[in-house]
Amino acid sequence: MLPFRIVWLCGLPRSGTNWLSQIFDSHEKVNFKLAPLFSYKFKNRVGADSSKEEWVSFFCDVYHSNDDFLNQTQKRTEGIFPVFEKKNNDQEFLVIKETRFHNLTPLLLGSFTEIKIIYIVRNPCGAINSWLSSKREFPVNANPLEEWRTGKCRKTSAGQFWGFDDWKILTNQYLDLEINYPKKVKVISYESLVEQSFDQTNDMFEFVGLNFSKETRKFLKHSQSTHSDHGNAVYKNKEVKDKWKTNLDPEIIEAIRHELLGTRLEKYFHK
Numbered sequence: 001m002l003p004f005r006i007v008w009l010c011g012l013p014r015s016g017t018n019w020l021s022q023i024f025d026s027h028e029k030v031n032f033k034l035a036p037l038f039s040y041k042f043k044n045r046v047g048a049d050s051s052k053e054e055w056v057s058f059f060c061d062v063y064h065s066n067d068d069f070l071n072q073t074q075k076r077t078e079g080i081f082p083v084f085e086k087k088n089n090d091q092e093f094l095v096i097k098e099t100r101f102h103n104l105t106p107l108l109l110g111s112f113t114e115i116k117i118i119y120i121v122r123n124p125c126g127a128i129n130s131w132l133s134s135k136r137e138f139p140v141n142a143n144p145l146e147e148w149r150t151g152k153c154r155k156t157s158a159g160q161f162w163g164f165d166d167w168k169i170l171t172n173q174y175l176d177l178e179i180n181y182p183k184k185v186k187v188i189s190y191e192s193l194v195e196q197s198f199d200q201t202n203d204m205f206e207f208v209g210l211n212f213s214k215e216t217r218k219f220l221k222h223s224q225s226t227h228s229d230h231g232n233a234v235y236k237n238k239e240v241k242d243k244w245k246t247n248l249d250p251e252i253i254e255a256i257r258h259e260l261l262g263t264r265l266e267k268y269f270h271k
Contacts, residue, residue, distance in 0.1 A: 002059060004031070006115045007095040007208050008108065010174075012167050013137065014130035015122035016190040018081075019223065019234045021097040023201055026084055026219040027210055031091040033070040035098050036062045040069070048104060052111050063094045080233045082222075086215055093210065100159040102170055109181050116208040117181075119174035122190035122241075123270050124167045124256050129244035131162065134231045148252050164256060171265055191270055194241050197224065 007024065011017045025032035036042040036058075042065075046058045068074065075081040108115055122130075131137055131151075132144045142153040151162025161170060171187075178185045186207050193200045197220045202212045227237045244253070260266045 002056060002112070002114060004063060004092055004094050005209065006059060006112060007093055008105070008115060008117045009095060009097045009120070010102065010105070010117065011099060011120040011190075012122070012127055012161055012170055013099045014127045014134065015099075015120050016193065017097055017099055017120060018232055019236070020118070020120050020193070021095070022081060022223070022234045023204075023216060023220065024093075024095045024210075026082070026216040027093075027205070027213050028084075028086050028088050028215060029092045029210060030095050031063055031087075031093065032095045032097070033062050033065065034072050034096075035100065036065075036070055036096065037098065037101055039067060041065065041067045042070075048107060055108075055111060059094060062096070075232065080228070080230055082219060082234070084215065084219075093208070100161070102161060102173065103159065105173075105177065109177065109184055115184060117174075117177070117185045118204060118208070119170075119178075119185070119187045120190055120193070121167075121171050121174070121187060121268055123244070123268055124164055124260075125244040125248055125253055125269065126190070126241055127167060128164060128252065128256075129248040133243075133247060136231050145249065145251065149255075164259075168265060171268065175264065189268065191241055194224075194238050 009017060009020055009024065011020070021032060021034065024030050037045070042058065042062065046054050062070065072081050076083045105117060109117065128148050132148065137154065138144075139153050147153045147163065149164045151166060154160070154162040174185065174187050178187050186204065188200060188204060198212075198217070201216060201220060205212050205216075223235050224238060226235045228235045257269055260269050
């Protein structure tokens with residue numbers, strides 16, 4: 001039995017997961033850690049074949065870790081992430097952000113009754129445009145028209161998800177999990193979070209057992225009223241969500257629209 005509750009935040013890269021993570025981190029009851037399974041400190045510590053006891057030990061060690069990567073110390077020093085000073089001494093929630101290792105989600109749901117999973121899904125045109133436009137994420141010599149679907153140029157190891165095909169796989173996976181685990185899995189829309197940040201955050205917080213704090217309200221206002229062009233910054237104006245409409249190749253837009261038409265994923269394509 002864990003002495004804290006776990007919230008696992010996940011999504012395809014470039015879907016607003018950084019912003020989502022800091023919305024949760026703004027709460028005084030939250031102990032936030034970024035991608036421990038990707039970190040040097042905890043890489044390969046647990047996996048699909050690990051016992052529940054090994055996972056419990058992993059979560060406890062992550063909770064107490066002062067690792068700079070897990071705590072995103074550099075991003076906070078550079079002003080890319082905020083610094084939240086108001087924190088409880090004993091935080092009741094361990095919140096982990098992960099964009100990899102989606103194969104582990106069913107295992108976690110089956111093993112831990114106390115876990116809650118939030119999956120953020122962004123309009124695939126927005127997610128792909130953000131990826132193709134990122135100098136940090138999209139290889140300079142790669143061809144966008146060849147890579148947007150498979151994302152193979154960005155996949156350097158197992159457990160990585162990039163491109164439209166992976167967007168479909170993951171979104172369908174989490175919609176199915178939401179149906180099967182309605183009290184433990186919640187799928188949210190990035191665009192809805194941008195446009196209705198207070199209501200959507202309050203809804204997410206109620207789902208996991210948090211109140212809508214003053215610090216969270218303050219961060220939401222600040223994160224949307226200032227803007228940074230840094231690709232990983234959590235300070236963005238609302239217009240960012242629609243950049244794909246002018247920046248993404250029309251051939252890609254039309255291919256996505258046509259493929260989603262008539263499917264349950266069509267609702268995430270907002271023209």
